[in-house]
Amino acid sequence: MTIRAAIVTPWVEGGLAPGMPGSFKPMFHDDYTFIRWEDVTGQPIPNIMPDPNEYTLVAEMEQGVFDTLAADPDYEVLWSEEVEVPFAV
Amino acid sequence: LTIIVLTGAGKGTPQSYILYDQFTTADDAPITTPRSCEPGPGTLTVTQANNCFAISSGRLNVASGGGGFYGLIGAGVAREAGRMLMASLTKSSGNDLFPLAWANSNTISFPAFVNLDHGIYDGAAGLYTASSGPSYRVVGTNTVGTVGFAIILRASGCFVIDTTNQKLLWVDSAGNTATVYPAISQIGVAGYIDNFRIPIVKWTPTPVASDSFNRTNSASLGSTDGAGAEEVGGSGLAWTVVSGGMSISGNKVAQSAGVYSYATVNTGVASVVAQVVVNDSADTSAIQGLIMREASGTGWLCGVNPNADLNTIYEWAGGGSYTLRGSAAVTISGSQNYTITAILDGDVITSYVDGAALATYASAARNNTSTLHGIHGYNSTLTYDNFVVWNRTQTGVPNV
Numbered sequence: 001m002t003i004r005a006a007i008v009t010p011w012v013e014g015g016l017a018p019g020m021p022g023s024f025k026p027m028f029h030d031d032y033t034f035i036r037w038e039d040v041t042g043q044p045i046p047n048i049m050p051d052p053n054e055y056t057l058v059a060e061m062e063q064g065v066f067d068t069l070a071a072d073p074d075y076e077v078l079w080s081e082e083v084e085v086p087f088a089v
Numbered sequence: 090l091t092i093i094v095l096t097g098a099g100k101g102t103p104q105s106y107i108l109y110d111q112f113t114t115a116d117d118a119p120i121t122t123p124r125s126c127e128p129g130p131g132t133l134t135v136t137q138a139n140n141c142f143a144i145s146s147g148r149l150n151v152a153s154g155g156g157g158f159y160g161l162i163g164a165g166v167a168r169e170a171g172r173m174l175m176a177s178l179t180k181s182s183g184n185d186l187f188p189l190a191w192a193n194s195n196t197i198s199f200p201a202f203v204n205l206d207h208g209i210y211d212g213a214a215g216l217y218t219a220s221s222g223p224s225y226r227v228v229g230t231n232t233v234g235t236v237g238f239a240i241i242l243r244a245s246g247c248f249v250i251d252t253t254n255q256k257l258l259w260v261d262s263a264g265n266t267a268t269v270y271p272a273i274s275q276i277g278v279a280g281y282i283d284n285f286r287i288p289i290v291k292w293t294p295t296p297v298a299s300d301s302f303n304r305t306n307s308a309s310l311g312s313t314d315g316a317g318a319e320e321v322g323g324s325g326l327a328w329t330v331v332s333g334g335m336s337i338s339g340n341k342v343a344q345s346a347g348v349y350s351y352a353t354v355n356t357g358v359a360s361v362v363a364q365v366v367v368n369d370s371a372d373t374s375a376i377q378g379l380i381m382r383e384a385s386g387t388g389w390l391c392g393v394n395p396n397a398d399l400n401t402i403y404e405w406a407g408g409g410s411y412t413l414r415g416s417a418a419v420t421i422s423g424s425q426n427y428t429i430t431a432i433l434d435g436d437v438i439t440s441y442v443d444g445a446a447l448a449t450y451a452s453a454a455r456n457n458t459s460t461l462h463g464i465h466g467y468n469s470t471l472t473y474d475n476f477v478v479w480n481r482t483q484t485g486v487p488n489v
Contacts, residue, residue, distance in 0.1 A: 023411045036418065038451075045404065
């Protein structure tokens, strides 16, 4: 089962590659296996990193990954739902 | 001198359609099958249960059939580039509906998108297009109100256009069944479909930029040749290698060793559907594909990260500032062709790899009026082929 969830995650440096200043990505990107994620906050780059360092993305992942994430104190899940498989008849 | 006058159904008017159903005369559920289209021409075979179809108020009234595939399907049509299947959809509830499909057999059942050459589907996660394979992807949000659609055949593949909002939703190269069948299918939705038709007139969008790179090896990229897609157009635009080194080699674009490179053309349009085929034998690069809306060394990078098996959207703020705005998992192997598709519509950017692995970002305000689009990457083992850009806005669909 695939879960879609809104997740609060910190930014970390190194958007394209480690050690590149001024490049950012969500910590979630490195910590968890995902199907996809999307930055839904849209903070302008000059405002990154914000204080507190947190923003929201919407991600899709397998149920087991989500269960681990939901129990991780470094993350906050705002909402979650099952992703319907289209025309699974 | 012989003058041949073609007329329709004895009415003395030019015949304009291969199939046309306005669903004019009321018909209670279950509707008559086979159904003679009104005003015609054409006949539709109806598969139905649970009173899922009725004709009232001059349109096909679709009610939830529940538990199976039901629909209407017409006679086979020879595949020709530019052949258009059109209809309007008004969805009132539910999420499972193929208001428009080219089936690849005389079959009205599309479980998991099989039996399709091309279709659109209003589903729980949004508006999908589906293609032979089968494969499918979200290309927009669910329909609201009455929306017209056209699925326009290519020799291989199709264009999907929202004719109400005049937007090119998807460009596909998959699916080339010689005989395809016009169909409406539903499984659990309520709504209305009207003006189901195949006009005689044929039409396809013309690229605003297109390059096959099929030319003599050269240290310069030269100009677009207008031959990167089936449809001729988009020639004569000069490539600018803005950074690094790129050359024509073996009818493709090759990169200089070990230096990040990118090149752009001025397409004249900011909101576009763009595609390029990339192939990298090394399978180690962090980024390669399309650079969109470039301006003074900033822009948007859409494409694959073979090293991490990802499709990514980076916001490039200049220099070494690359911020990841969206990503999707996709398996990338060395020496394989991958078609990168980027769709830019206002501040919304979506990126696909081979029509899947959707990555998206909806706050892409940077350079949102820039019309410079092109190709970018790092590895010297990387090649690019068949770069094509279409205008996202398509106003030329014939009003038929």
